[in-house]
Amino acid sequence: MHPRPLSRNLWQALSARGYLLSAWPWRAVAYLVTGASAGALTLVAITAAVALAGVLAVVLVGLPLLVLTALVGIPVARLERHRLRLVDRAPAPVRPVRQPPATGPWAWLTTRLRERATWRELGHALLFALVLWPLDALVVVFALAVPLHLAATPLLMATAGGGEEAKVLKQWTVTTWPAALGVAVLGLLLLALGAYALGLAAGARAELTRVLLGAPHEGGLDTRVVELTRSRVRLVDAFEAERRRIERDLHDGAQQRLVALAMTLGLARLDAPPGPLADQLAKAHGEAAKALEELRELIHGIHPKVLADYGLPAAVADAADRSAVPVDVTLELAGRLPQAVEAAAYFVVCEALANLGRHSGAARAEVSGGHRDGRLVLHVRDDGRGGADAGAGSGLTGLADRVSVLDGRLSLSSPPGGPTLLSVEIPCEPCDPCERTGPCA
Known part of the structure; x- marks a missing residue:
């Protein structure tokens, strides 16, 4: 039997057998819970920054603070891109960053404010703080907390109710053990359905994040463009490394052999008596000297040693x-x-x-x-x-x-x-x- 391949994302896990027994329901819960927490903190941070900017606007300090508030979407978007790893095993999407034309905080600030991605991320942060995190919290409450409370009815009856009664969702009272066990079974069934509901909600929430932030899908065009750019840089580095290796091999190998050959031919010319043999040796010595000179020019053109050394x-x-x-x-x-x-x-x-x-x-x-x-x-x-x-x-x-x-x-x-x-x-x-x-x- 061949083992089933691991699901790469939440959507694949939802359509596969064994979803309830896998880690994906817990990953969906973690994605929604951290989303609710991060959204609440984002709301507090934006509200505090805007309020402080309004108070300080009287002394003209609030206006720069309000401008800086427009950048709050950048760290929020960075966090959201990393949180996508909870529902997708693919590498976290990377925000395309334009390099500032100069160094210093002012150049960085003006570059970020001119980018469309900065304003998309600000819009996402506002939507995240005002709308999305309450929805995350509601899904967790109704799909996880309510079924867990129902499943714990017998435990509540044995502890808080003294074995005589239990309050279910603070709405009705269970006074018999058969009824408590029935409510617990209902809670377990709802918990199984809730696991799928949590997966669907987390998957839809992640898709919305990708749309709002322009985060590329695995295999999407944006990812391919980024990977193509990186591969071109890697090819340039590999090409430079290969040029240096060829230059080193020619310098230490073929050039040294040609030098030895030219010296041997020169010594042979000195020992040879005048005549055709000496003429041929002189010609061979001259050709070896020309070949050595051309090889040195070739080595210099491949990767000059003066560039590497100085x-x-x-x-x-x-x-x-x-x-x-x-x-x-x-x-x-x-x-x-x-x-x-x-x-x-x-x-x-x-x-x-x-x-x-x-x-x-x-x-x-x-x-x-x-x-x-x-x-x-x-x-x-x-x-x-x-x-x-x-x-x-x-x-x-x-x-x-x-x-x-x-x-x-x-x-x-x-x-x-x-x-x-x-x-x-x-x-x-x-x-x-x-x-x-x-x-x-």
Whole structure:
């Protein structure tokens, strides 16, 4: 016999056999009870905040407090998203958060107030505080508390009534044991029906929460978009790790073998007498030297060691030194940045310098930028003929996609006659060397 698969959510559990003997009725009770408690606390908090803001409005302190009250929906929504785990085994939905354009509380506040999700969550908090939590409490009372009270009639008769009578729901009196047992059986039947009623109520309540908060279903479009974005970030990190591994293997393996081969051929040339053999050895030695030089260029293009060891400013300066066009570099960074950010910025600069060397006809170029307001900002400017098109096979389209994975932006301004300006902005924060493999906050 194959074991039955575990139900992933409350709706699946309701339609499966063994629902009454599973943990799902208790999870439904926990969802409704915590909802009633959280809703009551939300009502108290909103009422107190509005009342305090009204009192302090005389001295103009209440107005900022009233604005902050509009954000009460954010923690309430966060709690509600986590409470959904009681009726759904899927991971808790994550609120899509827009990054503030700058650091500091004012930038965070203005960004949150401009988001539609903030006002949806405020509306949900008001509905939760005024309407939903009393309904949760009523369902628990009628579907759980009343049947339990009926089922406990014999116990009440034996304790509170002295074995002679029991008050049922404070409405009628039971004076015989057969009647008390009958009421208890009725209570157990109602308790079984109430377990299904609690499941239906908790499931409907969770669906309403998802609709009000825009919380994505498992497998829904929103979840797929979030997972796609995360997978793209993981692919970029994996790609960078693979580039570093290839660079390390080529540097420590093939390059060392070519160096040894070139040295052996050079020694053989010295020992060989003049003639055809010496000429062939000289030719082979020259080809080995060329192959070694090309391999070093290849390694540098895969992942330059100067970028890994000394950071973005040194790597950009090295790229500028190798450019066919004179380049002035003004790049100021206080510390190291995440590896993915440094790599994306470096290769954008290299591609831009390669393009202007081949197509722009520029006499001079400039790379400038730094870290400002939580963003890495880079500008590559040249005095060439202009007319560059990022979508015309320049290689910048793929780099723009790579920057966008990091929530960055790449823009190109190149009117005919010039000048050409390529700008890159990537949100990030400086990292300690030990933290550079992960995202920095």
